Amino acid sequence: MERENMVKSVSRALDIISIVSMKKGGLGVTEIANQMDINKSSVHRILSTLTEYGYIEQDIETGRYKLGYKFLEISSKLLDSIDLRTEARPFLQVLETVTNEVIHLVVYDQGEVVYIEKLEGNETLRMHSRVGKRAPMHCTSVGKAILAHLPTNVVLEIINRKGLPAHTNHTFTDKEEFFQELAKIKENGYALDLEENEYGIICIAVPIYDHLGRVVAAVSISGPSIRMIPNRLDELKDRLIEIGRKISERLGYVNR
Template sequence: MAERNHADTDKGADAQGGGVQSVDRALQILEILAREGDAGVSEIAEEMGIHKSTVSRLVGSLVNRDIVRQNSERGKYQLGFGILRLASSIPGRLSVVHEAREVLEALAAEYKETVNLAVLRSNYAVNVDQAMGPSTLATYDWVGSLTPLHATSSGKVLLAALTADERTQVFKAVGLPARTPRTVTNRGELEKQLLDVARNGYATVHEEFEIGLTAVAVPIFNHAGSVIAAVSISGPAFRFSPEEQPGLIKSLREAGLTISARMGYRPR
């Protein structure tokens, strides 16, 4: 009788919430299955703190829509192919430029420097969007510009995400030309820098691409955890020193994660 009353209470709460509670619980079930790989009704009910009959009812609805399927051998439930059908439609609809725009503008307003969004195209970092700081010195339009991967902060972030073989192909195609006396043109030295970039989660360059220009960049990840872009802040070397500016690198990292989250990324 107690179990029945508990189940009735669950149903009543769902009805009072206009189905919102059922939706929330269904999403919780999907998160549990995504985390565990598979789970039985009892396990799910115990973790969620609700009655098994409520879990069975919700799982049944998910099974009917192919969002969840039952493993015939173990009797436990797993995510179904319907999830793939839904998920596959997301990346093509997400535009990193659109999702990043608000974040770029906020960074430019806060730090009063130029903020760029870059992607890897044809062995170069291509700037696809830009937010300008209020400084009169920040007037160059980088959108559409092809910049060398080895000499820019965004480029080093994008290079660090490639495999050694992929980097070799890039360098065979375009080389490591010096843009300034400070450009790193030695492959071994560059690889050491890229290890630091991967470890630290950001890259800085001091007058490697252009004399008088300093920049720092962080990666942007997609739903699969792959680096798909980089967001950078750049400014004149005489006033812009990212490592010495309190909170700047932390804020830039948080901005990168915000954009990544909008692209479906979830840190593991």
Template sequence: MVQSVDRALTIIKIVSSRKEGIGVTELANKLGLNKSSIFRLLETLAAHGFIEQNKENKKYKLGYQFLELSTKLLESIDIRQEAIPYLRQLEEISNEVIHLVIYSQKEAVYIEKLEGSETLRMHSQVGRRAPIHCTSAGKVILAQLSVTEVKEIVQQRGLPRHTEKTLTTEKELLENLSMIRTQGYGIEREENEPGITCIAAPIFNHLGEVAGAISISGTSLRMNDEKIASIKDTLIEVGKKVSERLGYRG
């Protein structure tokens, strides 16, 4: 490693852990360096906007350059690219259809679909809107929204019946969303397509807002209680890992 770069990065890490700031003397003691060396490193970091000095107490804190860079990083994150390795992991352990859904402008949209190794015909297609009230992915997204926002979506789009098991009243839907929110995942049993059962977990962005969901879909015969119990923890963990890749720190 380049020693000076290593020291500068170490200083950044120490400064970032001290909300109230830190002085040159304390930094020198922590790193075992003389104050003149620490001061030169701090001045260099300050020149690039990574460190700032409080003129009143002379302590150093992180500079706004980090905020600018983090914003650029978050803007460049591709949720599909970040999620794909985890989607393949789910496909491998379940052998079922895997969906990646994003939440955009009050709609749930399929942006990735892995077919799995089992035979299954589904209406879902990449680029199409997922029925938000009767798919596991859609309901997991709704469960993270306020009741007011859910009611607005229901008022705008209604609760059209897709099968005999579709929840078609606001009361039923809100009760189901409450349960999903509590348990951290959602299950949809033949509410969207006859003979199809799905389970989904939410994805969150760096602001703590729901960004989408990941779901596993299969025939109701295969996706029984036993199989759901065996894969739900892995699905929830994958949702957390993708959320972390998007900057979520909940």
């Protein structure tokens, strides 16, 4: 019975935290009690304990209760402990199983992308990519997916420093056309590499965001042009966009 009461108290404490978090200006004891349908003395007792531990704080002027800074301390530790590869891997494995194609996970670093994960799939495909290798941004789907969501001044700085060198006859080498391509990518939510980096290879990618809403990475599906035809790309894009959203959420991203 005592254990049952303790569990009930914990449950009520969590409910109070959830209710208080929904109101920016905080809530009074009566308001909380009305939402929970329990007496004010019970609410006050739980609030006092939560306040003592820093999870709830009371505004001296209004008497209202709001979330305490303890949550910032905990959330910062959680964010520090998040590992992109670990969080993304289950989703990448799903993509590999469903598509049987090569799956890449890259991060943005100093005007380039760096491959941090590569799943080979079951189909034979020879690509230059490997974990740890750097690649240009302007001619890869992962690079373009990231560039499309970076500030214009940052993109310009990268282009001015790196240029738009042709890797194939399909590479975007004109600055104006390239910016039109980035605008289309941002609108569509995904990027394509139509043999722009390697002949015979087509890739589709989506961006990944962190808890601050910054684009920090991208995930892609790569395959030979004979398999990655328009109809298939159209089928893959929705699944990939969904995977990108789920990985971003694991990093703390909230799409408002």
